[in-house]
Amino acid sequence: MQSPLPAVSVRSEHADIIARLPNEWAPWPDDSGSTNAMARETGQTTAHHIKRKLKWPSRPVVFISDPHADATAFEASLVAAGVVKKTHDGLCQFKLTKTGRRSEIIIGGDCLDKGPSNLSLLRSVKHLYRLDARVTLLAGNHDLRLIMGLLALARQKDIGNQHFFVRMGKKVIPLFKEVFEQYLADTHWQKNIPSEDACRKELFPSDKWFEEFPYHAAGQLTSEGVEREVRKMHSKTHSFEKNCHAAGLSLRHVYAASLQCQKLFLHKKGEFHWFYRKMKLVAKRGSFLFLHAGLDDTMGELLLKNGTGYANKAFHRNLKHRDLFGFYYSSIANTFRTKYRDADLPLTERGVKAVHKAGIHVVVQGHINRQEGQRVTVKKGLVHVEADITLDEHSRQNEGLEGFGIGATLINKHQGLIGISCDYPTAKVMKPDALRQIYG
Incomplete structure (x- = not known):
C-alpha cells in the first residue's frame, strides 16, 4: 500500500527536484531489482550468526555514493535527502537544514572520473565541510586510482x-x-x-x-x-x-x-589536499558498516580484532609508506575494489563469522550501480545494501537514463532503511522490524 512520503522534507522552491522524485512510499519491494533471492528467503540466511539485537546508528545517516564528478546530481541528492536547501542558483549555493545539522552525511566513494566536472564536485563536498556538516568521506576505487597514478609518477x-x-x-x-x-x-x-x-x-x-x-x-x-x-x-x-x-x-x-x-x-597547501587527508576506508555505525565495495576474510578478522579505527589508520599509513603494488593488491584496497569475483580476495564463512562477531550485520556499499534504485542482497551470507544508483549524467546517458540522477539511502532507527531514487516510482521503505526479519 502506498502512502505519502514521510521521510523527506523537501522545500517547495526545489520544484525541479521534486518533480523527478517519488512522492509516495511503499514497503521495500521483493522484486529482483530491489532484493536478491537470498534476502527474500527470510529465516534461511544468517540467523544462526545473530546473537544480539540489530543496532541502528545513533543519529540519522544519509548515504550518497558514486557521484562521479557530477556536482549537480550530488547537490540535488542532498536536497532530496532533506539535509540541505538551495539559497541561490548555481553550485555551492546551499546551507544545512535542521535535519542536515543533526544527520551524518556519508559519501560512499568514487567522487572522481566520468564527469561532467571533477573539480566542481570536489568544491561541493568542500562546501559541506565549510558548513560544519557531519561528513564522512569514504575511499572509492576511482578516487584511489588517481592518487596511485600520481604517486607512481612521483x-x-x-x-x-x-x-x-x-x-x-x-x-x-x-x-x-x-x-x-x-x-x-x-x-x-x-x-x-x-x-x-x-x-x-x-x-x-x-x-x-x-x-x-x-x-x-x-x-x-x-x-x-x-x-x-x-x-x-x-x-x-x-x-x-x-x-x-x-x-x-x-x-x-x-x-x-x-x-x-x-x-x-598531494602538497599540503594544494586546493584539494583535504580530499585524501579526510578520506576513510570504513565507518561503523551501530550494526552497519559503510564502505565502498566489500570485504574479504582478512579484513573481517582485522575488524574483529582491531576495529575500524585501526583499519582507517592502516589505510593511510599503507598508502603513504608502503610500496604501491603491495598496497593496491592488499586486503585494505580490496575493500574499495572487490565485486566478489574469482579475481578478488575471497570472503568465506570464516570472514563472515568474524564480521558478525565484530557486531557488523549490514554492509552499506556503493560500487555496483543499480538502475532501479537501491537493492538489499545477501552475499556470502552477509547482508549488503547496494546503494550506487547511477547519479552522474555521463553514465546515465550510456545506460539510457535521462539527465542527472537524484537519490540517497536514508538509515535511522525510527523509520528504518529508505531508498530514494528518481529512477523508481516510490521510495522503498524497510521498517526496522522488516530488516531484522532478513535474519529470521
Whole structure:
C-alpha cells in the first residue's frame, strides 16, 4: 500500500527536484531489482550468526555514493535527502537544514572520473565541510586510482608500480583536461615539460613490465587476478594515448596536468589536499558498516580484532609508506575494489563469522550501480545494501537514463532503511522490524 512520503522534507522552491522524485512510499519491494533471492528467503540466511539485537546508528545517516564528478546530481541528492536547501542558483549555493545539522552525511566513494566536472564536485563536498556538516568521506576505487597514478609518477619506477598511471584509463582524462584548462592553459606550461616521446616513457609501463609482472605478482594476486591485470593493461596501453588525443590533449598536456594534480592533491597547501587527508576506508555505525565495495576474510578478522579505527589508520599509513603494488593488491584496497569475483580476495564463512562477531550485520556499499534504485542482497551470507544508483549524467546517458540522477539511502532507527531514487516510482521503505526479519 502506498502512502505519502514521510521521510523527506523537501522545500517547495526545489520544484525541479521534486518533480523527478517519488512522492509516495511503499514497503521495500521483493522484486529482483530491489532484493536478491537470498534476502527474500527470510529465516534461511544468517540467523544462526545473530546473537544480539540489530543496532541502528545513533543519529540519522544519509548515504550518497558514486557521484562521479557530477556536482549537480550530488547537490540535488542532498536536497532530496532533506539535509540541505538551495539559497541561490548555481553550485555551492546551499546551507544545512535542521535535519542536515543533526544527520551524518556519508559519501560512499568514487567522487572522481566520468564527469561532467571533477573539480566542481570536489568544491561541493568542500562546501559541506565549510558548513560544519557531519561528513564522512569514504575511499572509492576511482578516487584511489588517481592518487596511485600520481604517486607512481612521483616515485622511482619499478615493476610493481610503473603501470599505475596508464591503469587510470580514459575515465581520468576529463580531470586532466579540467586541470589543464583551469590552471595551465594561460601560462607558459611548456617550460620544463619534456618531449612527447619522453613523456610517453615516463607515463607508460615498459615492454619488460608485461614479461615481469606475472612473476612479481605471483603469491599476492590470484592467478585469475594476474591474468585480468595483464589483459587490462594490454588494452589500456593501446588506447590511452588515443583517448588523450580524442580529448584534445597531447601526452605533454597530460604530463603537465599530472604535475599540477600533484600540487593540488598531494602538497599540503594544494586546493584539494583535504580530499585524501579526510578520506576513510570504513565507518561503523551501530550494526552497519559503510564502505565502498566489500570485504574479504582478512579484513573481517582485522575488524574483529582491531576495529575500524585501526583499519582507517592502516589505510593511510599503507598508502603513504608502503610500496604501491603491495598496497593496491592488499586486503585494505580490496575493500574499495572487490565485486566478489574469482579475481578478488575471497570472503568465506570464516570472514563472515568474524564480521558478525565484530557486531557488523549490514554492509552499506556503493560500487555496483543499480538502475532501479537501491537493492538489499545477501552475499556470502552477509547482508549488503547496494546503494550506487547511477547519479552522474555521463553514465546515465550510456545506460539510457535521462539527465542527472537524484537519490540517497536514508538509515535511522525510527523509520528504518529508505531508498530514494528518481529512477523508481516510490521510495522503498524497510521498517526496522522488516530488516531484522532478513535474519529470521
